Amino acid sequence: MKPFQAPLEDILFTLNDVAGAGELPDYDADLTAEIAGHFASFAEAEIAPLDEPGDRKGCRLEGGRVLMPDGFDKLFRAFAEQGWQGLTAPEAYGGQGLDATLLAVTSEIFTGANHALQMVTGLVPGAIRTLLAHGTEAQRAAHIPRLASGGMLATMCLTEPGAGSDLSRIRCRAEPAGDGWQLTGEKIFISGGDQNLSERILHLVLARTSDDGIRGLSLFLCPCTRRDGRRNGVSVTRIEEKMGLHASPTCQLAFDGAEAELIGDEGQGLRAMFTMMNHARADVALQGVAHAARATDIARHYAAERVQGRGPDGAPVALEAHADVRRMLDRMDALALGGRALAHLAVVAMERGDAEDLVEALTPIAKVHCTEAGIEAANLGVQVLGGYGYLAEYRIEQTYRDARITAIYEGANGIHARALVTRLMPGRSGDALERFLEAEAGEAVEGVTAWKAARRDLLGRSGPTPAAHDFMALTAEVLLQCLWQRMLSASERHPDPERIRRVGASAVATGRERILFHAAMVRLAA
């Protein structure tokens, strides 16, 4: 088994030399590299070794409480004590006050090392952001210090039985009680809905204050402990048995008159939730990148060591010498590099704060493309390893299983594709993306022209269309053409410029064919 190695050089390359993090006022490239290096060492030495045992052992529900796999509690304490949990929390609330680009670096590395644990801890930065954007000062002061220190973890409680992608069907009710609210209802698919890592848990719950569809939804803070110190009325009724992410407890939660506080305005639940969800979506894009990179690393290492067949001179050669294996490895590498560039582009734009319309489009595109990239790379990685890829021993089968959820959660990819076509493209986000692509076009001009034609074509139709899927793929491919231009121009600043050029040349050439294909599929679905 290939031990986890953080792809630090690749990460810093796209962040600094492709996505332009240097333009951000608070960004410090040296500091980022230094902190990223520290986190990489911690992830390689401490976090990654628990990935396999966590997958094997999974979580257990005992006496109504979730027990994480052995060692996860100790690991989380070390992680929190070193300040990683409060990385982006303001210093005034006990955090490190660092910016979200650094979080993009550590999140990706964390997922590559141990996706399950990253899931359980990874909603905290979004919860902090939600508190900062929508909470009162009292709410911030009550919760952010605990979230930053690791004394409290957070969950995001949206989904209910019968209300997955369709939030208008949410039935969990909030009723006024004293100076606060009481929540009653059931939530499902709650990652980290309970665990034995942190003393407390803060549930961010979307609940209904009136029957007025999505306008009847508000967001609530529901800590596991009541103000009087007793346990709140939130209980775990089951944990799901899943294909992967066995060490991430996916809980069904029952709220039984649980004490809660409104955060943000009544009836503005979706707005408040989207702050958290937008952060979570960028994070999921990075999870996809992490799986693509991890799969590539495992497969490249295996293909370099494993002798298979003979070369033209009859001498035994490594697996990597075979044309089809090289094709798969380069494709995997391109998926990781390109996906990361796209995710970093979205994160930097989000932090710049001056391109909200563009960010609205880039975030779901990155979410969809990067998660599919992770799944495709994991699939290719299994294939490179052959029979060994199917065995638990080489760990790539875990990547294959763990990666699969990313195309489903934080908005199933098909929902994002539909929203791109029906909501974003006809509006300012579509225009912003078009301006961005026109400015970037360069050698990718043909792809941009095809994209603009497809956009026009779709705008002329009404309602959801089966073309949404291919339009989403087309959009991502056109963005990737632009990003590969940036990467190729900057290749000398990567420690291995030859690799960037080789993988990039192939990604650009094959990407052109994918653009033609998806553009044709969009036309077909008319």
Add this chain to the structure above:
Amino acid sequence: MKPFQAPLEDILFTLNDVAGAGELPDYDADLTAEIAGHFASFAEAEIAPLDEPGDRKGCRLEGGRVLMPDGFDKLFRAFAEQGWQGLTAPEAYGGQGLDATLLAVTSEIFTGANHALQMVTGLVPGAIRTLLAHGTEAQRAAHIPRLASGGMLATMCLTEPGAGSDLSRIRCRAEPAGDGWQLTGEKIFISGGDQNLSERILHLVLARTSDDGIRGLSLFLCPCTRRDGRRNGVSVTRIEEKMGLHASPTCQLAFDGAEAELIGDEGQGLRAMFTMMNHARADVALQGVAHAARATDIARHYAAERVQGRGPDGAPVALEAHADVRRMLDRMDALALGGRALAHLAVVAMERGDAEDLVEALTPIAKVHCTEAGIEAANLGVQVLGGYGYLAEYRIEQTYRDARITAIYEGANGIHARALVTRLMPGRSGDALERFLEAEAGEAVEGVTAWKAARRDLLGRSGPTPAAHDFMALTAEVLLQCLWQRMLSASERHPDPERIRRVGASAVATGRERILFHAAMVRLAA
């Protein structure tokens, strides 16, 4: 969870009305339908219910012997007693004497119901065929009756540590001993290498009688019991922990001077083995089809029942009403229908016995296309179910895991693609395939022209090429265009002609785009 339902109508449609089984001298459509119906009932009532518990519990190695999950032994006895195990064995040896088209029907249904158990029992028909083609009368008489009755199961022992796709590296040695041979060495990835279903096991072992590369390889019959009645020198040294197929024991076997008989001529091991492998490859193609069909059935059922979102009139609608879900369901259906037509075409051609060159090409193309179809359909099926697709409860995640091995075993798909380009296309198989496509072309003439150009292009190059993958995909897509023409022409003979026409129209139109894409990728990889 959707109980397994055998896709009987679809199966009989492609067999009778598309692949032309009726042209076979011994084929009886009514008898096939009747026997297929009996098997479908048995599979639905008896075989399928053990699929989930088998996956959960897996096999165990205890005291050097493999224990199958509870109930598998009883199920296998019922299966054998009803005569299914001896379906294609000649009546003279106690079998039913039925033809291989019927086996294609029962194999697919068996896999859809329980891939793991199908694996353990499914090598017997190939072993019988090998004995009939290469064995002496004494060998046939000694083994076929036991294989046909279920008293003996068979294994295929090729792979060794360090010798997967590259058989020239096989080190297992055979040495003359008395009037027979002794085998010494190690084999890995042996499906059903041990089990507690049958009293006996017949290992078909590829071993080395000289150091002369693949010309030093011979095939041996190595029963688990010696002629003197004692246990033979074959032991299970471990069983693998795998992503899926948990109820199929994948064994590492040690041969320690095991008593064995040569089958076929010394040094002709590969030739004898290929009889078994060709059968196994067609069987694996059907496994891919089975997974595609099972995934489609689960997803279609879920999408029809699950309410999600609202229609144009604001009323709640089923998931299947959404454009992107319909796109996924139709694609899955097309993968199952098209893959099955291709597999049936190969099986019927194999049985006809007058088109060996064509069969040489069709078999690996069906293997590669159908296994990738199964994996793609399972992936789409998981997506249709969303979060529920990731849960063990709905069983499609098992399809996703079980299907994945099919692209790897019986020759990794990349190896078949390479062989197609380097060995088959320059020779008579390439010519036979070209003649077949020209005769079929009809409306698919553009695709056939693109394929011929790609073939010419590849013939001008030497050695393996990264284009092999796309040439394989291109070839399958062109064949599918021809098969969809046949299906569309015959649609009125299907119980649901409208479905065949809808899915077919979309498969043809999107297939044309895939042809253009793969043809362009072949040119690029030049």
